[in-house]
Amino acid sequence: MLASVMAGVDGSAESLTAAAWAAREALRRGLPLRLVHAWDRHPRPEEEFDSAVQRHLARSALRQAQDRVRAVYPDVRLVNELVEGLAIAELLKASEDAELLVLGSRGLSGFTGFLVGSVAQGVVARATRPVVLVRAGEAATDERRPTDETDAGPRTAYRDVVLAADLDPPADAVIEFAFEAARLRDARLRVVHAWQTPVLGLGPGEVDLLDDAHRAEERQNLLTGALRLWRDKYPDVEVVATVTKDRPRTALVRAASGAGLLVVGHRVAERPLGRRTGPVTHAAVHDVDCPVAVVPHD
Incomplete structure (x- = not known):
């Protein structure tokens, strides 16, 4: 077919x-x-x-x-x-x-x-x-930004496409879907990655050398690397990539406010209790008010 x-x-x-x-x-x-x-x-x-x-x-x-x-x-x-x-x-x-x-x-x-x-x-x-x-x-009008009084053009720009980026590891299928959705709409792509300070028990003699500033820089570098190929493949898509220290579901809901489409990933691997959505995907499909694209990946 x-x-x-x-x-x-x-x-x-x-x-x-x-x-x-x-x-x-x-x-x-x-x-x-x-x-x-x-x-x-x-x-x-x-x-x-x-x-x-x-x-x-x-x-x-x-x-x-x-x-x-x-x-x-x-x-x-x-x-x-x-x-x-x-x-x-x-x-x-x-x-x-x-x-x-x-x-x-x-x-x-x-x-x-x-x-x-x-x-x-x-x-x-x-x-x-x-x-x-x-x-x-x-409605169709919800996909576009409110008309500005100074905008004399016949069409109003599409609202942003927002991608909730998982870097552990990054999923190419999810990233590609978001870039393609932004290209089709001639919309800006906002990529958001949220991280939290890991709660780890340090052994004798171990020192936690990565403070929050270093972790943020590390995550930003990982995000930049994950997007590099797709920026080259979609040179006409405007991309704004942000790393924030926050609970992923909280950052996701905040980022989706005013968006035209939210893109999240969903791992398809079987879980002990059968296939079910993870906490971030669950938050996306329950807590945001724009259309949500759930993209499966390995």
């Missing part, structure tokens, strides 16, 4: 918002948009009527999303796909050929951040392709 931008839809307001965001991303990337709805058919004969109703509702959800996208983005190439099975498993399977998968999450009224449903959480934890979470109510 050809590469595409994929959106999971279920008829909810948040999935319609996700479909619209995915349509804009498909146009930016020059790719078709796949709208996918997964439904779990009841196989027992006595439940055939319920299955028929579910299939009708599934088709209606797809049609609603399709009509909404075509009304606003008539130039996007659109493909609809109805699949049977458990939502998490089927969305993961369908997304294997996609460049990214877009899902909706309910906004927390009066607060920042997402209310992330079980399907979105399950997909993010297990996906091998980038997953973007978009909160309900996100």
Whole structure:
């Protein structure tokens, strides 16, 4: 199957918002948009009527999303796909050929951040392709900076793309995704790396020679080295790289304020209790108010 931008839809307001965001991303990337709805058919004969109703509702959800996208983005190439099975498993399977998968999450009224449903959480934890979470109510205008009174241009610049950089070790797939997202938008890329003083027990005769200033310089050098290749590959992307002493999740939420997209990494290695998100990714998908791209890596 050809590469595409994929959106999971279920008829909810948040999935319609996700479909619209995915349509804009498909146009930016020059790719078709796949709208996918997964439904779990009841196989027992006595439940055939319920299955028929579910299939009708599934088709209606797809049609609603399709009509909404075509009304606003008539130039996007659109493909609809109805699949049977458990939502998490089927969305993961369908997304294997996609460049990214877009899902909706309910906004927390009066607060920042997402209310992330079980399907979105399950997909993010297990996906091998980038997953973007978009909160309900996100509009095309939210991707751009507020129009300045002195700006006479016909278009308003995109808000920053923010990359939460992990240097232990740096993940090329995550960095590349962030640079490409910034290039597609002609947006500034802000790279943020947070570190904390390690809590280590020193043995007899050992001296901790690295004070905070030295650690900060060391981390800044590591970040500069990790970005060097990508700066050369994307010379037109303006990059601002910052190292800060803070809790990673606190620094991430602060950096994402006012951003157009936050990019975080997610290690796909199996954990003792199965695949799940780490604390930084968890904070990203729950505590920020802009779209979040979770990029899996080894």
